[in-house]
Amino acid sequence: MLNEKMLQLGENRSVIREIFEYGNKRRAEIGAENVFDFSLGNPSIPAPHKVNEAMIKLLSETDPVKLHGYTSAQGAPDVRKTIADSITHRFGIGADANLIYMTCGAAASLTISLNAICNQGDEVIALAPFFPEYRVFVEKAGAKLVVAKCRESDFQIDFGALENAITPNTKAIIVNSPNNPTGVVFSKDTIEELASLLNKKQQEYGKRIFIICDEPYRELAYGVDVPYIPNFYDNTLVCYSYSKSLSLPGERIGYIFVSPNIDNCNKVYAAVCGAGRALGFVCAPSLLQFTVKDCVELTSDISVYKKNRDLLYNNLTEYGYTAAKPDGAFYLFIKSPEADANAFCERAKKYELLLVPSDSFGYEGYVRISYCVSTEQIEKSLPYFKELIEEYK
Amino acid sequence: MLNEKMLQLGENRSVIREIFEYGNKRRAEIGAENVFDFSLGNPSIPAPHKVNEAMIKLLSETDPVKLHGYTSAQGAPDVRKTIADSITHRFGIGADANLIYMTCGAAASLTISLNAICNQGDEVIALAPFFPEYRVFVEKAGAKLVVAKCRESDFQIDFGALENAITPNTKAIIVNSPNNPTGVVFSKDTIEELASLLNKKQQEYGKRIFIICDEPYRELAYGVDVPYIPNFYDNTLVCYSYSKSLSLPGERIGYIFVSPNIDNCNKVYAAVCGAGRALGFVCAPSLLQFTVKDCVELTSDISVYKKNRDLLYNNLTEYGYTAAKPDGAFYLFIKSPEADANAFCERAKKYELLLVPSDSFGYEGYVRISYCVSTEQIEKSLPYFKELIEEYK
Numbered sequence: 101m102l103n104e105k106m107l108q109l110g111e112n113r114s115v116i117r118e119i120f121e122y123g124n125k126r127r128a129e130i131g132a133e134n135v136f137d138f139s140l141g142n143p144s145i146p147a148p149h150k151v152n153e154a155m156i157k158l159l160s161e162t163d164p165v166k167l168h169g170y171t172s173a174q175g176a177p178d179v180r181k182t183i184a185d186s187i188t189h190r191f192g193i194g195a196d197a198n199l200i201y202m203t204c205g206a207a208a209s210l211t212i213s214l215n216a217i218c219n220q221g222d223e224v225i226a227l228a229p230f231f232p233e234y235r236v237f238v239e240k241a242g243a244k245l246v247v248a249k250c251r252e253s254d255f256q257i258d259f260g261a262l263e264n265a266i267t268p269n270t271k272a273i274i275v276n277s278p279n280n281p282t283g284v285v286f287s288k289d290t291i292e293e294l295a296s297l298l299n300k301k302q303q304e305y306g307k308r309i310f311i312i313c314d315e316p317y318r319e320l321a322y323g324v325d326v327p328y329i330p331n332f333y334d335n336t337l338v339c340y341s342y343s344k345s346l347s348l349p350g351e352r353i354g355y356i357f358v359s360p361n362i363d364n365c366n367k368v369y370a371a372v373c374g375a376g377r378a379l380g381f382v383c384a385p386s387l388l389q390f391t392v393k394d395c396v397e398l399t400s401d402i403s404v405y406k407k408n409r410d411l412l413y414n415n416l417t418e419y420g421y422t423a424a425k426p427d428g429a430f431y432l433f434i435k436s437p438e439a440d441a442n443a444f445c446e447r448a449k450k451y452e453l454l455l456v457p458s459d460s461f462g463y464e465g466y467v468r469i470s471y472c473v474s475t476e477q478i479e480k481s482l483p484y485f486k487e488l489i490e491e492y493k
Numbered sequence: 494m495l496n497e498k499m500l501q502l503g504e505n506r507s508v509i510r511e512i513f514e515y516g517n518k519r520r521a522e523i524g525a526e527n528v529f530d531f532s533l534g535n536p537s538i539p540a541p542h543k544v545n546e547a548m549i550k551l552l553s554e555t556d557p558v559k560l561h562g563y564t565s566a567q568g569a570p571d572v573r574k575t576i577a578d579s580i581t582h583r584f585g586i587g588a589d590a591n592l593i594y595m596t597c598g599a600a601a602s603l604t605i606s607l608n609a610i611c612n613q614g615d616e617v618i619a620l621a622p623f624f625p626e627y628r629v630f631v632e633k634a635g636a637k638l639v640v641a642k643c644r645e646s647d648f649q650i651d652f653g654a655l656e657n658a659i660t661p662n663t664k665a666i667i668v669n670s671p672n673n674p675t676g677v678v679f680s681k682d683t684i685e686e687l688a689s690l691l692n693k694k695q696q697e698y699g700k701r702i703f704i705i706c707d708e709p710y711r712e713l714a715y716g717v718d719v720p721y722i723p724n725f726y727d728n729t730l731v732c733y734s735y736s737k738s739l740s741l742p743g744e745r746i747g748y749i750f751v752s753p754n755i756d757n758c759n760k761v762y763a764a765v766c767g768a769g770r771a772l773g774f775v776c777a778p779s780l781l782q783f784t785v786k787d788c789v790e791l792t793s794d795i796s797v798y799k800k801n802r803d804l805l806y807n808n809l810t811e812y813g814y815t816a817a818k819p820d821g822a823f824y825l826f827i828k829s830p831e832a833d834a835n836a837f838c839e840r841a842k843k844y845e846l847l848l849v850p851s852d853s854f855g856y857e858g859y860v861r862i863s864y865c866v867s868t869e870q871i872e873k874s875l876p877y878f879k880e881l882i883e884e885y886k
Contacts, residue, residue, distance in 0.1 A: 101701055102764040106609050110767030111760075146557040155780075156552050164539040168741045204597055204745070204774065211773030216499050233770070240771040308494055348561045350779025352597070367504075371495040374503030377626070378633040380604030381597065385778045386743025387548075 109236060115460045116140065119445075123454050130452070136481040137454040137473070141280065141430070143347040144472040145400050151346055154394040158387060167390065171383045174373055175202025175355070179393040183355060186396045191328040194360055201372050202384035204352035206316040207233065209339030211379060213312050213356055214241035214272075216371035217337075222271035224312075227257060229433070229461035231280050231314070243271060247462050255284040255424040255433070259293055266301050272310040273298070277326060278317035278428025281461050281468035283409075285427040288327045295333040302335075308363075311336045316354070319345035319399045321428040322406045334361035337368070342392055344430075347400045353388035405430045408471040411478050419486045420493070430472040433458070436465050437492040447491065451484035502629060508853045509533065512838075516847050523845070529874040530847040530866070534673065534823070536740040537865040538793050544739055547787040551780060560783065564776045567766055568595025568748070572786040576748060579789045584721040587753055594765050595777035597745035599709045600626065602732030604772060606705050606749055607634035607665075609764035610730075615664035617705075620650060622826070622854035624673050624707070636664060640855050648677040648817040648826070652686055659694050665703035666691070670719060671710040671821025674854050674861035676802075678820040681720045688726040695728075701756075704729045709747075712738035712792045714821040715799045727754035730761070735785055737822075740793045746781035798823045801864040804871050812879045813886070823865040826851070829858050830885040840884065844877035 113121075119139040126135045158167055174180065180197035187195035203209045214224065214237055222243040226234045227250055238245040248265040251258040262273075275294070277286040286294075298309050313329045315338055330336045341354035358369045383389075412432055417423060422435040436444040441457035445467055448455050458466035471478065506514075509532055516530040551560055567573065573590035580588035596602045607617065607630055615636040619627045620643050631638040641658040644651040655666075668687070670679040679687075691702050706722045708731055723729045734747035751762045776782075805825055810816060815828040829837040834850035838860055841848050851859035864871065 102610055102760060103608060103612055103768070106767035106771060107760060107764040108767065109770050110609075110763035110765065142563055144558065147561050152552045152557060156549055159545045159549050159552075164545060165537065165740070168540050168743050170535055170742045204778075207773040207775045209773075211771075215496060216503075217495055219496055236771050237773060347558070349563045350561050350776060350782075352775060352778050367495060367500060370503030371500040372503065374499035374501065375496070377502050378499060378604075378629050379772050380600040380602075380630060382600045382745060383743060385597075385745050385781065387780075388778065389743075 114232065116456055119454050119456060126452060135452050135454065136477055136484065138469040138471065139454045139456050141470050141472060143344055143349060143400070144474065145347055145402070145404050147347040148395070148398050148400055150398055151348070151391060151395050154391050155387065158390050158394075162390070168386055171202075171386050171389060173376060173383055175200065175384055176386070176389050176393075179389045182393045182396050187357060190397070191331060193328070193330050195357060196360060199358040199360055199365060199369055201356040201358070201369065201376065202389055203354045203356055203376070204381060204384055205343055205349075205354045206314060206339055206341035207237070208352070208381060209341065209354050209356045210234075210274075210312065210314060211237050211240065212372055212375045212381065213337045213339055214238060214243065215375035215379060216368065217310055218243040218271055221269060223267060223269040224271055225262070225265050225273040226462065227262070227273070227275065229281050229458055229463035229466070230274070231276060232460045232462075234274055246270070249463065250282075255279070255282045256286060256290045257294060259297060263297060266309070268305045268307070270301070270309055272312050274312045274314055275329065276314040278321055279431075280317065280429055281431050281456070281458065282424040282433040283426030283429045283431040284424050285321055285324050285326050288325070291327040291329060291332045298333060308335050313338045315339060316341040316344050317429040320402055320405060320430060322409060324427045326428065330357070330359040330361065334359060336362070345399045346392070346395060348388070351385065351388050353384055353392055404475065405472065408473070408475055408478055411475065412469065412471050415482050416485055420489045421485070430470060432469040432471060433466050434469065436467055437489060439465060441465050441467050448488055451488055453481060453484055453488065507625065509849055512847050512849060519845060528845050528847065529870055529877065531862040531864065532847045532849050533865075534863050535865060536737055536742060536793065537867065538740055538795070538797050540740040541788070541791055541793055543791055544741070544784060544788050547784050548780065551783050551787075555783070561779055564595075564779050564782060566769060566776055568593065568777055569779070569782050569786075572782045575786045575789050580750060583790070584724060586721070586723050588750060589753060592751040592753055592758060592762055594749045594751070594762065594769065595782055596747045596749055596769070597774060597777055598736055598742075598747045599707060599732055599734035600630070601745070601774060602734065602747050602749045603627075603667075603705065603707060604630050604633065605765055605768045605774065606730045606732055607631060607636065608768035608772060609761070610703055611636040611664055614662060616660060616662040617664055618655070618658050618666040619855065620655070620666070620668065622674050622851055622856035622859070623667070624669060625853045625855075627667055639663070642856065643675075648672070648675045649679060649683045650687060652690060655687075656690060659702070661698045661700070663694070663702055665705050667705045667707055668722065669707040671714055672824075673710065673822055674824050674849070674851065675817040675826040676819030676822045676824040677817050678714055678717050678719050681718070684720045684722060684725045691726060701728050706731045708732060709734040709737050710822040713795055713798060713823060715802060717820045719821065723750070723752040723754065727752060729755070738792045739785070739788060741781070744778065744781050746777055746785055797868065798865065801866070801868055801871055804868065805862065805864050808875050809878055813882050814878070823863060825862040825864060826859050827862065829860055830882060832858060834858055834860050841881055844881055846874060846877055846881065
């Protein structure tokens with residue numbers, strides 16, 4: 101009688117959520133300071149002071165009817181112009197306010213983009229390992245998720261696997277760099293080769309293939325450049341969120357940028373507007389729109405994440421763990437020392453180490469460690485990571 | 494290549510939006526004070542001071558990592574508990590935090606509810622006249638919108654028409670009281686008869702029929718009771734929004750309340766959680782969640798709307814207009830003095846009166862007047878309304 105698919109999605113908690121609940125149980129039993137929970141991707145550093153200051157200033161000085169009123173569905177024009185100017189200034193592509201659509205965060209950016217472009221029977225490619233909700237979002241948009249695994253040596257794109265995954269039904273490929281769960285940043289070489297392959301396939305099939313860039317971690321990169329894909333490939337939609345860059349994940353604010361290099365980009369933008377409307381978004385939260393306008397090129401102090409990354413990566417590799425090169429985001433993806441990553445995660449629980457097995461990311465034999473935690477937690481956990489790997493020696 | 498339906502929705506501006514744009518043009522030409530724009534349903538009274546104060550207090554005193562962090566997908570537990578307690582206290586039904594799902598406003602409440610319960614081939618009934626986006630939301634959920642017209646004498650439900658509209662495929666009926674666009678509040682008699690008819694039909698077909706109450710205007714009622722439908726009918730989902738009651742339409746905050754009287758209500762709630770997830774909502778904006786917790790039984794000063802209602806209704810009926818009895822919301826629904834309401838609206842433009850013809854609400858021969866405007870605008874417009882009707886005498 102209900103929608104069975106939605107019921108299943110509501111009843112089946114994600115693996116990450118299960119681990120988090122287990123963590124809550126252990127925290128109650130032995131004290132939070134003795135549980136080393138690396139399961140959640142919730143930013144651990146506060147929003148910059150300037151963000152709260154901007155919000156308080158808006159609340160104190162702006163006419164509340166305007167501040168809290170509906171903006172246009174695509175977002176307040178001055179907010180969109182500020183973001184478009186920032187994109188132009190940072191990445192050199194001529195962005196325009198009329199190609200920016202404000203959203204309730206990255207998930208909304210993705211569902212709106214997918215619903216705008218997909219029809220029943222379309223295929224959307226995800227590069228494994230990938231954020232598990234991609235499957236949920238793609239299927240709800242009526243399309244089929246097709247998986248192409250990244251190469252294990254460096255978790256860059258495996259172009260053989262990707263080429264095999266592309267068919268005449270391919271509508272889009274989702275690219276997430278810096279990546280959840282690996283922390284890998286796709287190199288300029290990778291993006292150039294991706295653009296070249298997709299251009300070849302577009303020509304071969306005489307149809308358009310979109311790249312959907314899922315970019316919530318763009319600002320979280322440690323000493324490497326993150327190539328801006330619209331500069332490499334025309335048919336690109338950028339799905340951005342301020343959740344991680346400004347530590348505002350609960351506030352739900354982000355945007356979609358439709359590349360001006362798409363043929364008839366205004367039609368794609370119109371479809372984005374239509375999808376936002378049909379999914380019930382109305383407009384992105386108005387106070388947050390005006391806040392990100394005032395904080396457009398600001399980021400949280402990500403030096404803590406870099407410190408955590410260095411501490412974990414350097415020590416864990418020294419202990420004997422193998423990990424993908426973690427240049428961004430706040431995840432470390434380590435190879436399970438036994439074939440079954442679930443068994444390894446169970447064993448880690450003995451040391452109160454809560455890790456996420458990689459199966460739910462569409463890739464077996466690894467675990468994800470989220471290092472958006474206190475540096476102290478990492479320092480205290482290191483001896484246990486060491487004991488854990490020594491069990492396998 | 495795009496999703497044609499989404500493209501159409503994005504390209505076809507609503508009638509209301511067209512009128513608003515025409516108003517902008519006229520405002521630029523002759524000055525805003527000379528244009529009597531009654532087209533938009535945007536609250537004209539500010540949010541209560543206490544709302545901004547609560548927000549500033551939260552921003553000043555709460556740990557930003559907690560304040561701006563993800564809440565659970567269904568909303569922060571303490572927020573849901575406060576709302577559930579308020580429902581119990583105000584309406585006497587035993588609400589529970591685990592049956593409240595926080596949303597990004599009324600549109601999200603509706604799309605999430607519809608996607609949770611509908612399957613392909615289901616029918617959802619709207620009572621005309623109705624908010625035009627119902628069609629968009631119902632069709633995007635894979636269901637078919639079936640229209641049952643209200644009776645013209647008082648715009649209460651026409652039970653003959655409704656009974657004809659119910660089939661074995663009926664999954665739900667959307668009830669919006671106080672109503673947009675009529676301002677009518679469905680009486681206790683109406684709701685009792687509705688419950689009785691639906692119970693009969695449930696028994697006849699051996700299946701469940703939901704009422705989806707769309708209640709953004711609940712608090713905007715002028716001296717009449719608005720029956721709380723879960724007290725009359727078991728299979729009810731309440732879709733609430735704080736947009737109008739707290740004048741926060743741009744902030745996108747509301748909730749779904751799944752009645753505890755639904756058999757297996759936890760399953761319905763799970764499907765709601767699943768639909769919210771699949772549509773990309775993640776959680777409702779966290780600052781706004783905590784704000785409505787602190788302002789749970791507060792409303793904006795709606796005395797201005799009542800004053801506007803009295804001024805317009807009393808004068809317009811005295812001039813010879815016929816109107817539905819406007820007991821709530823901020824709309825007056827007047828009969829067009831000529832059969833073609835569009836022609837009447839064109840004629841009204843001569844007097845710079847911007848009114849919305851009723852066709853897009855699924856009901857012909859009427860116009861909607863939104864009186865969420867300044868009282869001064871109404872006072873200045875009255876002589877023109879008088880001149881306008883006199884053209885027909």
